[in-house]
Amino acid sequence: MSSFAAVGRTMRLNGRLTAAVLLLQALTLARCLQLTEITVPDVVDVRETVTLSCSYDMGTHKLNSVKWYKDEREFFRYSPLMPKSLMLFDVEGVTVLQNSTGQICNQFMCSIQLHRLNIRSSGSYRCEISGDAPEFKLAHGVGNMTVAVYPQFDPIINGLQHNGVQHNYALGDFVVANCSSDMSSPPARLYWYINDRNVPSDYLQPQHESTVENDGFQLRQRTLEIRFYIDEKRLGKLKGKLVLKCLARIDAIPQATRESTQIIYIPTTDELRNQKLINWRGSDACSLQHATLARLSVLFTVTLGGFRWFV
Ligand SMILES: *[C@@H]1O[C@H](CO)[C@@H](O)[C@H](O)[C@H]1NC(C)=O
Numbered sequence: 001m002s003s004f005a006a007v008g009r010t011m012r013l014n015g016r017l018t019a020a021v022l023l024l025q026a027l028t029l030a031r032c033l034q035l036t037e038i039t040v041p042d043v044v045d046v047r048e049t050v051t052l053s054c055s056y057d058m059g060t061h062k063l064n065s066v067k068w069y070k071d072e073r074e075f076f077r078y079s080p081l082m083p084k085s086l087m088l089f090d091v092e093g094v095t096v097l098q099n100s101t102g103q104i105c106n107q108f109m110c111s112i113q114l115h116r117l118n119i120r121s122s123g124s125y126r127c128e129i130s131g132d133a134p135e136f137k138l139a140h141g142v143g144n145m146t147v148a149v150y151p152q153f154d155p156i157i158n159g160l161q162h163n164g165v166q167h168n169y170a171l172g173d174f175v176v177a178n179c180s181s182d183m184s185s186p187p188a189r190l191y192w193y194i195n196d197r198n199v200p201s202d203y204l205q206p207q208h209e210s211t212v213e214n215d216g217f218q219l220r221q222r223t224l225e226i227r228f229y230i231d232e233k234r235l236g237k238l239k240g241k242l243v244l245k246c247l248a249r250i251d252a253i254p255q256a257t258r259e260s261t262q263i264i265y266i267p268t269t270d271e272l273r274n275q276k277l278i279n280w281r282g283s284d285a286c287s288l289q290h291a292t293l294a295r296l297s298v299l300f301t302v303t304l305g306g307f308r309w310f311v
């Protein structure tokens with residue numbers, strides 16, 4: 001009786017093991033299709049051509065279709081089993097770059113390119129894959145994209161005194177300059193630096209801003225004025241120059257940061273003294289020249305006199 005029970009238990013155990021193995025096999029056989037990666041850039045410049053791509057593991061399934069949606073509206077379909085494997089649908093803000101080498105759709109991935117972006121291109125992009133009949137299993141991934149207008153130019157620093165060769169300042173002088181960012185959306189924040197150090201806030205005037213609307217974007221341009229005395233007590237030892245840098249940064253788009261630099265050379269007191277010395281020697285050299293000329297004329301006279309002792 002007890003040995004029967006033991007045999008029965010073994011059989012039941014074996015049975016469970018077999019079931020487990022079968023289940024494992026079934027899982028491997030019917031390995032589900034899954035979306036392994038979706039790439040949608042977070043922020044792009046309106047002038048860019050962007051690439052959206054999704055990769056998938058079809059498991060034991062065959063790819064029936066890949067569909068791309070923007071805000072739940074389908075704009076692209078790849079269905080390799082159909083005679084017309086590529087289809088495009090009109091969706092506002094979406095223009096698929098046709099016949100591009102960047103468009104690759106197959107059993108493993110589907111990568112497409114969008115161009116002619118505008119403000120309506122911002123939104124949520126979804127890639128959905130489906131397996132073949134009879135189950136038509138689905139998997140999807142979503143990524144959001146925001147279209148911005150990056151500044152195209154470095155900020156402009158103007159208002160500095162210039163003598164035609166270089167900026168013309170001395171210790172104790174008052175400096176006024178403006179930094180103006182290029183138009184952008186979102187707007188850039190402006191930062192001034194002197195010799196790579198953030199400037200004290202009392203150097204800065206209130207910021208000016210102007211707005212232009214273009215294709216639905218609110219483009220903003222900003223100007224930040226800096227005013228300060230060239231004062232080594234506040235600025236630290238200057239070593240003959242002030243490097244004025246203006247940075248225009250959009251918080252959400254660090255890669256769109258732009259900057260400009262202007263250098264102001266300031267003669268130090270030592271240099272001013274040397275300058276005077278050079279000037280003084282300069283005038284001395286001038287009188288030496290007179291002396292040489294005088295001596296030459298003496299020699300000339302002597303030569304005319306027929307003597308050749310000086311050769
Ligand atoms: C893409 O190429 C096909 C044929 O290769 C052509 O019929 C179609 O006009 C092209 N589309 C564009 C937008 O150039």
Ligand SMILES: *[C@@H]1O[C@H](CO)[C@@H](O)[C@H](O)[C@H]1NC(C)=O
Binds near residue numbers: 124142144
């Ligand atoms: C995309 O945007 C939608 C709507 O603004 C938001 O609900 C969703 O969480 C965002 N998805 C991602 C992946 O950031």
Ligand SMILES: *[C@@H]1O[C@H](CO)[C@@H](O)[C@H](O)[C@H]1NC(C)=O
Binds near residue numbers: 178
């Ligand atoms: C800086 O810009 C402001 C506003 O545009 C203007 O009022 C000011 O005169 C400018 N300053 C200089 C030094 O150019």
